[in-house]
């Protein structure tokens with residue numbers, strides 16, 4: 103079998119003829135769905151109804167105007183849909199497995215969709231098999247084929263060369279490598295794979311509603327029902343008081359339009375969608391929308407050590423045997439002493455030649471450097487078998503045959519406890535070794551022990567215990583804490599979040615690294631996997647508040663820990679990268695996988711994928727989550743406030759016998775054009791200064807709570823009163839009906855802008871930061887005023903809006919009223935702030 107793989111040109115040609123290695127995505131017809139979506143928009147129905155009434159009255163101009171707005175609704179729905187679709191496509195790409203393929207003799211990682219038949223692909227634990235393959239080499243490979251066969255017990259696979267039958271040497275697209283490594287040649291891709299033939303399409307992604315979306319849905323429904331009742335009442339009142347039922351119907355429909363919280367769901371989707379995009383810019387991929395929403399409420403961060411807190415670049419720092427020690431820095435001029443040659447030799451033999459694990463690469467490098475030109479490097483030995491690491495035994499052995507030995511040679515390395523156990527050492531010797539391990543681990547080094555054995559060349563035992571191991575010594579590896587981690591941890595703690603370390607490593611190493619990262623301090627305890635196993639759920643829960651470091655933890659225990667934290671009401675973000683981490687990642691409120699280091703399984707189970715594999719990205723994500731929630735609340739205050747005057751100005755004239763002030767066009771102008779644009783300002787608002795020094799919000803804090811409603815209603819009713827004052831004053835000063843309408847509308851729009859400005863920051867104006875200007879506000883203010891000027895300038899449009907070009911004095915009055923309302927907003931803001939303080 104050639105091990106160069108295909109050439110890139112060959113692969114490209116085959117990709118062209120065979121098509122991508124993808125399953126056809128089932129997607130309903132776009133146009134049809136769009137139609138259904140648009141027609142079920144309440145705004146659309148109201149518009150059509152209003153149009154009908156205008157036609158019945160014989161007012162064709164108004165009717166066509168509304169038709170124009172129908173186009174706006176369709177356009178908005180369409181773009182909305184396109185955007186959601188596109189973000190879902192991005193999610194699908196992400197869940198598409200990547201493959202390590204050999205082409206032109208070089209290994210490269212490509213998207214699974216780029217594979218073609220004949221490609222040579224390497225598989226490792228945690229990979230999703232990217233295509234149907236025939237194995238050319240396999241070491242301890244077991245595969246979970248449950249998604250094809252329903253059988254959840256992993257099956258063992260062998261290479262064809264080992265005389266395995268077809269079923270035994272084939273792995274199928276979509277199945278999961280649960281253990282071992284292998285290489286194989288792709289035999290079928292895309293729809294021709296076993297999975298494709300069954301016709302399984304990708305699991306439906308998206309579609310699930312987040313708690314906030316559900317809450318918003320409820321609010322929208324309640325308000326809509328109330329609005330319709332009110333509108334019916336108004337139509338009836340109009341008919342009763344004035345006798346014109348068509349006009350009454352129109353007034354009712356106008357009110358319904360004014361009340362309908364049409365923009366809420368739109369804004370929510372916008373915020374969450376843009377939130378995902380913002381996270382993406384920080385190299386954080388959000389695979390689930392609910393996670394974005396929850397981020398701001400995170401109260402516990404459970405992080406693993408290697409790679410998340412540390413740089414994951416290992417280096418052998420010390421070698422130690424009972425005969426002596428050696429410091430492995432490049433500055434050490436001395437050669438490695440003869441007594442330690444065997445230790446390093448067997449450490450190398452116990453590692454994979456083409457190592458995935460940074461620890462094994464480090465050992466390989468140290469061997470190549472320190473044992474160069476000795477007889478201890480054995481490129482010509484053949485690997486006979488290996489015993490992988492397991493949860494019961496944190497040690498692995500590899501069995502070799504050398505050309506000049508009759509017996510097999512076995513090299514083992516693993517956690518010192520495990521190796522000491524395998525070597526059956528006398529208690530005093532074991533104690534001395536443990537003391538040495540503790541001394542090395544205290545400075546944060548990861549310590550592993552190495553042993554050797556020889557075994558007659560007969561059938562190998564099933565268990566590593568059956569070898570007669572000789573203890574060789576210890577290898578200590580250094581993996582420094584990332585420089586930015588201590589500060590990030592401190593910021594998390596300042597933000598009221600606990601950072602908890604969960605590791606499979608030795609207690610002393612774990613504690614040392616935790617100290618360097620700032621996780622462990624006075625009053626922060628340590629709990630080992632063994633102790634944890636002895637605790638029942640209640641006892642475990644009781645230990646959590648005082649424990650910050652969990653060591654020698656197995657993945658199954660990670661799951662228990664997540665569940666224990668969650669049962670205390672915590673919102674838990676948990677990082678993980680291994681195959682066995684998937685259940686814990688799924689169980690966490692927010693599962694976090696590492697983009698580069700994580701296995702396919704981990705990334706599939708996670709809600710967030712950190713492309714920059716490090717802890718500070720997580721802090722950034724939380725910041726974005728908090729900002730998003732805060733800005734959403736600001737937008738909602740604005741929306742509540744802005745509805746009050748619109749509703750009031752729709753109802754009052756009918757009841758008080760004034761000429762009708764607001765007609766459907768005016769409301770549409772506000773509701774469909776101005777308000778949604780305004781929410782963009784809130785979305786872009788930077789995080790408030792104190793947001794990362796406050797406690798995380800409680801997970802069941804409502805978006806629409808009393809504080810928000812009171813603040814919004816207060817701002818809105820003040821504005822309504824001021825506008826009524828304006829109306830009375832304007833009418834009294836002898837302005838024409840059209841002029842009153844124009845100036846009141848202008849005052850409303852200006853006050854609207856003032857309202858946005860006021861709600862951008864809830865900290866009083868005097869303390870507002872000047873930094874980070876939000877340019878979208880200026881843009882929207884200018885374009886809103888331009889749009890209004892346009893409406894006034896174009897005579898037919900002006901007529902449709904029933905406006906008149908106002909004189910200087912009415913204009914001045916209108917601007918003055920708007921300024922008055924801004925002062926009112928600032929007062930409410932200041933009042934709200936001082937109330938909050940008195941509650942605390």
Ligand SMILES: Nc1ncnc2c1ncn2[C@@H]1O[C@H](COP(=O)(O)OP(=O)(O)OP(=O)(O)O)[C@@H](O)[C@H]1O
Pocket residue numbers: 406407408409459461462491496497498515516517518549550604605606607608
């Ligand atoms: N390739 C290996 N060879 C030998 N021993 C290993 C190997 N990998 C891990 N071990 C042993 O098993 C222990 C647990 O390893 P594991 O990989 O589960 O830790 P982990 O949870 O990934 O640690 P961390 O939190 O540092 O990432 C290690 O401390 C080490 O003693």
Ligand SMILES: [Cu+]
Pocket residue numbers: 440443444476477478
């Ligand atoms: Cu030697």
